[in-house]
Amino acid sequence: MDLPNAQQQLKFLKNIQLILQSGSFSSTYKFALLISLSRLAIEKGEDSGGSLSLEYTDIAEKFVELYWKQVVPYVFNDEGQLILNQNNGKQATIVNRIIELRQNYSSLGLLRRDSAVWLRLLKDVAERVKNMPVRKLQNLNGQNFEFLYHLEHCGKQLILLPQVIYCLRQFSEIIEELCQKRWIDYIRKNSSNAPILNQLPNLEQFMFEPSRNQLNAVANVLVELQDCKCFYCNKSMRKGNYAVDHFIPWSMYPSDTGHNFVLADSSCNSKKSNLLASDEFLHKWHERNEEQDLIIVDRISVLGFLTDKDRSHKIADWAYKKANQDNYILWGLTI
Ligand SMILES: [Zn+2]
Numbered sequence: 001m002d003l004p005n006a007q008q009q010l011k012f013l014k015n016i017q018l019i020l021q022s023g024s025f026s027s028t029y030k031f032a033l034l035i036s037l038s039r040l041a042i043e044k045g046e047d048s049g050g051s052l053s054l055e056y057t058d059i060a061e062k063f064v065e066l067y068w069k070q071v072v073p074y075v076f077n078d079e080g081q082l083i084l085n086q087n088n089g090k091q092a093t094i095v096n097r098i099i100e101l102r103q104n105y106s107s108l109g110l111l112r113r114d115s116a117v118w119l120r121l122l123k124d125v126a127e128r129v130k131n132m133p134v135r136k137l138q139n140l141n142g143q144n145f146e147f148l149y150h151l152e153h154c155g156k157q158l159i160l161l162p163q164v165i166y167c168l169r170q171f172s173e174i175i176e177e178l179c180q181k182r183w184i185d186y187i188r189k190n191s192s193n194a195p196i197l198n199q200l201p202n203l204e205q206f207m208f209e210p211s212r213n214q215l216n217a218v219a220n221v222l223v224e225l226q227d228c229k230c231f232y233c234n235k236s237m238r239k240g241n242y243a244v245d246h247f248i249p250w251s252m253y254p255s256d257t258g259h260n261f262v263l264a265d266s267s268c269n270s271k272k273s274n275l276l277a278s279d280e281f282l283h284k285w286h287e288r289n290e291e292q293d294l295i296i297v298d299r300i301s302v303l304g305f306l307t308d309k310d311r312s313h314k315i316a317d318w319a320y321k322k323a324n325q326d327n328y329i330l331w332g333l334t335i
Pocket residue numbers: 230231232233234235264265267268269
């Protein structure tokens with residue numbers, strides 16, 4: 001299979017820009033779809049230049065993860081609360097389903113464990129995704145513009161076109177950032193969200209980043225797993241003087257997976273910042289995940305995070321390969 005050349009890669013980026021600029025957006029589904037495809041390309045794809053079939057339920061799972069966070073009611077001024085409207089008219093259907101389920105399940109982890117309800121949800125969301133954003137994303141001013149995927153006739157799968165996986169993996173950070181920015185803009189411009197937006201200075205954090213409470217709960221698990229020692233320098237940590245670190249930095253892959261968390265003292269955490277850690281730590285992280293897989297799955301998934309070791313490792317493979325290829329600086333204790 002041929003890898004896309006420089007010109008084809010540039011064309012791909014321009015096309016992404018084009019659909020984000022010129023496409024009509026009646027809801028936020030299209031942003032969710034692009035982000036989902038980009039994350040799935042990292043988790044399931046290869047850099048071979050080949051195509052990839054995706055099940056609609058895989059995409060549905062990503063949708064649920066993205067919206068689960070955003071349907072938390074935002075309380076403003078003690079006067080009331082409001083859930084962000086993700087649609088031009090009434091609230092988007094998928095969002096309504098998730099709002100309903102949030103009333104019975106305090107975390108995504110607990111919902112996943114109730115497999116009958118979880119599978120039913122994935123099936124319904126998959127159906128919606130297939131009939132709405134998947135049909136609309138590649139439609140520009142009424143013209144079908146098939147540059148990302150092809151729809152299989154029996155309708156079970158979406159096939160990412162040859163070379164698209166490569167480009168999505170190559171440019172996922174740009175795509176994530178563009179989509180998040182546009183998504184936030186959409187929410188801000190939607191007049192039904194106006195009452196809360198003045199009260200919500202950091203919409204980005206509210207919509208996409210993990211909550212402080214969730215991370216504190218993760219910290220409590222990791223304190224035990226790491227015997228209260230810093231993952232990087234191995235020194236004992238005092239209570240309160242540590243932070244949950246995304247081993248693969250959030251800036252590279254902005255989605256939380258349970259195995260990606262390590263606990264670091266404040267000093268290592270701030271020095272590592274959004275860099276990748278050096279190879280010795282990559283090795284240590286792999287070992288930690290192999291040895292403590294069961295505990296991580298058991299205790300971090302209930303906090304609402306996806307915990308799938310193989311997926312986390314696939315994301316790391318992608319990140320380190322990219323770092324090597326693009327000459328990213330790796331962080332180690334010696335620098
Ligand atoms: Zn340290």
